[in-house]
């Protein structure tokens with residue numbers, strides 16, 4: 112039969128699947144010989160079985176009884192026994208900690224009789240009734256589902272009657288009567304009496320923990336985080352220790368080092384005569400942990416020893432919860448602690464220097480997302496800025512702009528070139544266009560999982576949310592901050608999504624020291640954080656199998672990316688080279704009636720394109736440069752059809768002849784498409800417009816020849832976009848080969864170059880073996896591949912329904928942000944496999960934005976790509992993640 116219950120002594124920290132995080136770590140501490148109050152854990156499997164059948168699995172109740180009896184025997188008391196009660200806490204604990212799980216219930220086992228036993232046992236009546244009222248309150252709220260406010264109101268009334276705000280001023284008598292009030296609250300709001308039977312209390316609490324696995328909050332969180340829904344939560348039953356006995360008792364939380372900087376020292380808070388969450392709930396002012404040394408040196412010293420044991424054992428920063436009962440220290444929880452991005456890098460290298468971990472492990476202790484955070488520009492701290500409020504740091508970055516109070520104004524003002532910050536009480540899908548237009552988003556309500564926060568993070572946009580100290584009045588178009596600060600629409604504010612701070616006026620922005628370091632600024636290396644980043648990056652580079660290239664369309668971006676460590680260009684788009692002053696030439700080309708006309712326009716474009724390529728090849732000298740032939744549909748280079756129609760109609764009405772406009776309108780109408788994303792673009796253009804791809808290839812190869820003659824080392828890869836069938840590719844490739852022969856004959860330079868294709872249509876992935884017969888490399892265009900696999904166009908759907916999908920957890924993250932492994936990723940895998948089958952050694956890369964996304968980078972490493980390519984700024988992130996993926 113399945114074993115559903117484990118004594119703390121039977122588990123260890125590797126059993127998180129079965130015992131949950133809390134249970135596994137309680138077991139680990141128990142086996143380290145640390146003072147953990149004895150107890151046992153009911154497994155996640157029991158929860159799973161309960162949720163599946165709606166009943167306690169067979170044998171669970173007996174197994175719990177056996178463990179409870181053993182616990183009672185060991186403690187020398189029985190659960191809820193009237194003269195000498197054993198009390199326990201019932202604590203949830205899943206493998207991953209998540210919102211929505213049931214809160215802990217303490218003091219289970221107390222009832223009208225045993226409360227007296229507890230009083231006698233402790234010689235402290237006040238304490239016993241304080242514990243009892245806490246039990247009814249916690250049980251009422253979390254197990255019986257009564258709104259916590261009813262209990263809060265009752266205790267506030269009791270304090271008020273005493274003329275105090277401090278719970279310690281309530282005496283035994285006050286608490287005894289509060290217990291009665293609480294019992295009435297239970298009857299009134301739960302329609303039943305508070306259960307007096309200790310085992311029933313415990314069983315109901317256990318069941319409530321099981322059921323909390325499926326609260327809405329938990330379900331949505333799991334979908335978003337891609338946590339399987341059938342893991343279930345464990346339940347820990349832990350014998351009580353009491354921090355609320357008297358002033359020689361107390362409860363506290365601590366970190367083994369500073370979670371903000373990584374510095375060693377004593378970090379934590381302590382509260383005397385208190386229980387459980389009191390220390391973080393803000394009911395009274397806590398004292399710094401360091402002060403415990405004066406209050407109770409023995410416990411303090413022991414705690415310091417235990418913390419260093421834990422750090423040595425877990426080889427990482429740990430956070431802990433502890434309680435002191437009449438001068439005796441008890442450990443109630445530990446786990447590897449959360450930390451800021453900066454601390455993560457510092458701590459990783461500090462632990463290496465202490466000999467606790469090696470560099471291989473150190474690179475696993477940091478993430479690309481953390482590195483990206485460190486690369487955001489930040490506000491200049493020395494600028495004497497005026498902080499007006501602080502909220503939650505929902506999405507990092509530093510944004511400055513004029514305050515607007517609605518989406519419409521945000522879009523309008525940003526169209527006219529203003530930078531705006533969208534300020535709302537909270538956002539909803541109607542605000543999306545405004546959020547896209549804004550530099551940053553500020554809300555006065557909602558937490559880190561609010562609409563504003565989730566969507567802003569998805570868009571990589573700065574967001575501060577839940578700034579409850581400001582009042583947003585969208586009707587009068589003002590926001591009021593504490594201290595009488597009034598901000599009108601149009602006033603400039605600055606928001607810091609990394610710290611949650613809000614400033615009045617424009618705060619100057621400076622590059623982060625980490626970016627200065629990547630840019631080659633020697634002075635930045637003095638900084639401890641930068642030094643840590645440098646060490647980690649060096650090691651990641653030495654480990655990684657995949658190369659990292661950049662997406663860049665000009666020499667400037669290429670140079671920067673190279674400084675950031677890019678090993679070539681994975682995607683050089685050529686469309687922007689058709690814009691600006693060249694637009695006229697392109698228009699003429701599209702409108703050309705005769706071959707001669709078209710050829711002459713192409714001939715004019717040739718030298719311009721060539722010059723672009725020369726500069727890029729020079730910046731990337733010695734490194735591969737993948738240049739994509741023209742991809743977007745031609746109408747993108749022509750005037751807007753509606754505007755043009757209006758102009759022609761107006762002219763006609765006035766009886767004017769506008770020959771040019773009329774011709775243009777005909778052309779634009781001819782090229783107009785219902786679904787441009789699926790229209791005449793990519794290789795299709797190359798097939799249909801004679802000479803276009805040949806001209807581009809000529810410009811590329813002539814540029815390469817010029818560079819070679821100048822002593823450079825150009826490494827060109829010509830890439831054909833949107834291929835769906837090998838025949839398309841072959842048609843275009845023939846032309847390119849012909850051009851190459853011509854260029855060779857004309858320049859006398861023999862060039863080594865590759866011709867390959869993008870794989871961005873499902874058909875291309877599925878027929879990759881055929882395409883690989885002709886193509887010398889593949890680059891997965893995962894943006895288009897995502898669009899064509901899902902059948903939606905990004906521009907249309909992101910604003911339309913993505914926020915709803917994200918909120919409902921249908922997407923954990925947008926498939927444009929992070930690769931959809933099961934769908935789009937599977938096509939990539941098939942493309943890789945079939946391509947290599949046909950052409951072993953086929954060069955494979957990815958050039959969609961996913962190339963800079965940490966999770967996607969791991970996926971691309973797993974399927975065996977040779978490189979990823981991403982925007983210059985993401986290059987360090989990709990380097991780090993590629994290194995971590997190889998580790």
Ligand code: ADP
Nearest residue numbers: 200202215349350351352387388432434443444
């Ligand atoms: P969370 O998952 O929210 O951290 P915990 O199960 O750790 O919840 O419990 C909430 C609070 O109650 C913590 O401060 C914890 O230390 C305290 N606590 C839990 N069990 C006991 C116990 N057996 N004795 C004393 N305090 C306890």
Ligand code: MG
Nearest residue numbers: 133432443444
């Ligand atoms: Mg806890």
Ligand code: MG
Nearest residue numbers: 832871892895
């Ligand atoms: Mg594409």
